[in-house]
Amino acid sequence: MTTLADRYELLREVGRGGAGVVWLAQDTLLGRQVAVKRIGLLPGATEEDVDRVRREARVSAMVSDEHVVMVYDQVPGAAGESWLVMEYVPSRNLAQIVRADGPVPTETAAGYLQQAAKALTAAHRAGIVHRDVKPSNLLVREDGLVKLSDFGVARVEQDQTITMTGTLVGSPSYLAPEVASGSAASPRSDMWSLGATAFHALEGHAPYAADGPLVGTLYKIVNDEPPQPTRAGWLAPMVRGLMQRDPAARWSAEQVVDFLGSRGRTAAPVVTPVVPLDAAPEPAPEPAPERTASFAPARRRGGRLPLLLVGVGLVLLLAIVAGVVLLDRRGGGDGGSAATASSSPTPSATASSTPSPTAATMAAFVQTYLTTVTSDADEAFAMLTPAFQATSGGIKGYEGFWGTVRDATASNVSADPAKLTVSYDVAYRMRRGKDTTDSVTLYLVQDGDGYKIAGDDGNPPS
Numbered sequence: 001m002t003t004l005a006d007r008y009e010l011l012r013e014v015g016r017g018g019a020g021v022v023w024l025a026q027d028t029l030l031g032r033q034v035a036v037k038r039i040g041l042l043p044g045a046t047e048e049d050v051d052r053v054r055r056e057a058r059v060s061a062m063v064s065d066e067h068v069v070m071v072y073d074q075v076p077g078a079a080g081e082s083w084l085v086m087e088y089v090p091s092r093n094l095a096q097i098v099r100a101d102g103p104v105p106t107e108t109a110a111g112y113l114q115q116a117a118k119a120l121t122a123a124h125r126a127g128i129v130h131r132d133v134k135p136s137n138l139l140v141r142e143d144g145l146v147k148l149s150d151f152g153v154a155r156v157e158q159d160q161t162i163t164m165t166g167t168l169v170g171s172p173s174y175l176a177p178e179v180a181s182g183s184a185a186s187p188r189s190d191m192w193s194l195g196a197t198a199f200h201a202l203e204g205h206a207p208y209a210a211d212g213p214l215v216g217t218l219y220k221i222v223n224d225e226p227p228q229p230t231r232a233g234w235l236a237p238m239v240r241g242l243m244q245r246d247p248a249a250r251w252s253a254e255q256v257v258d259f260l261g262s263r264g265r266t267a268a269p270v271v272t273p274v275v276p277l278d279a280a281p282e283p284a285p286e287p288a289p290e291r292t293a294s295f296a297p298a299r300r301r302g303g304r305l306p307l308l309l310v311g312v313g314l315v316l317l318l319a320i321v322a323g324v325v326l327l328d329r330r331g332g333g334d335g336g337s338a339a340t341a342s343s344s345p346t347p348s349a350t351a352s353s354t355p356s357p358t359a360a361t362m363a364a365f366v367q368t369y370l371t372t373v374t375s376d377a378d379e380a381f382a383m384l385t386p387a388f389q390a391t392s393g394g395i396k397g398y399e400g401f402w403g404t405v406r407d408a409t410a411s412n413v414s415a416d417p418a419k420l421t422v423s424y425d426v427a428y429r430m431r432r433g434k435d436t437t438d439s440v441t442l443y444l445v446q447d448g449d450g451y452k453i454a455g456d457d458g459n460p461p462s
Contacts, residue, residue, distance in 0.1 A: 195242025
């Protein structure tokens, strides 16, 4: 058995990309399983790839959050390659979930996206721009916990060492317009990518297909109005707020967390589109017909479109000369427009039937519930059936307990879709007094494409 640094025993290969191989390993010192990523020695691997893994280790270590994949160590191999030692997260990524199960139900998606936004909040506060937020970089555990992975192309905002003129960094379908046209990435670029990821999860396909020429994809991102979601429900304002052409008008990660924590009842952030100076001489355009959102500024008219075309052409020409970094080639593909009519339900079919419960959506509901109940008891109370609200002593009795809890963390979540029950262990961190733990079973009922709580093991539904 191969052992790295006299400590990590390689067990089996669990993933392979264009620049590295990921193995499951046993940490013999601490007695835990870890994931180790080998960089180098693969066909096509370069010194740039090795620098990338070193950067991933350094940048990931700067972000401490339960929703970010932790990097523990970097060790050398016997043949000169580098190994990155990371937290092992048994999971499916969001792209795999959509490919296998179709569009993600609204409530489940809300739980996933809130956790992703918390990860970005932590990264942005640390001054880190991820630069490759996309479905395949959101790892979803069986219990519904989400972790953001792959900081290999992330950078500190003040660090320009990996930004080259004419080089596009990111995955085409999720690039923000300013990045697609050659500008530097920023935290607001990450937020566009989160919006594109939300679109993919809710609609079952990426907002921009990447199955045609790259120039066509970039042209649409830079010039066309962002596509509008049709299946997003109460998440639609968030998707529109994230996919704003003007970076200054986009929602921040904190605003997304607040919006999702309130289940959409927090007022959407008010943004004022910035009018470019070169637009001042133009007469005010007539209102565009059938515009459903007030978030996006009106499309520019006159000579702006040819200028954008030229801008995209210049960026692509430079990309051809300098090399375009397209991370989908590294094994992190998100399927682009792979969700076709034959592999995903049509809107009309979905509208006329309730999706079957799954263990993943039930577990995600529990995570959303525990996040909500410790931040807004009124909103969480609405996640109970009327009968269970009465059993819980009404809102006063409900708040009597939950008002004493600072936060609640679930583990060992086990969902039974046939019985519509979810069992889990929960650790309560109290506002006053001693922290405590418990084992809980919730009885659920379906509510549209989501769930409500009908009882618990102490008060099962009759």
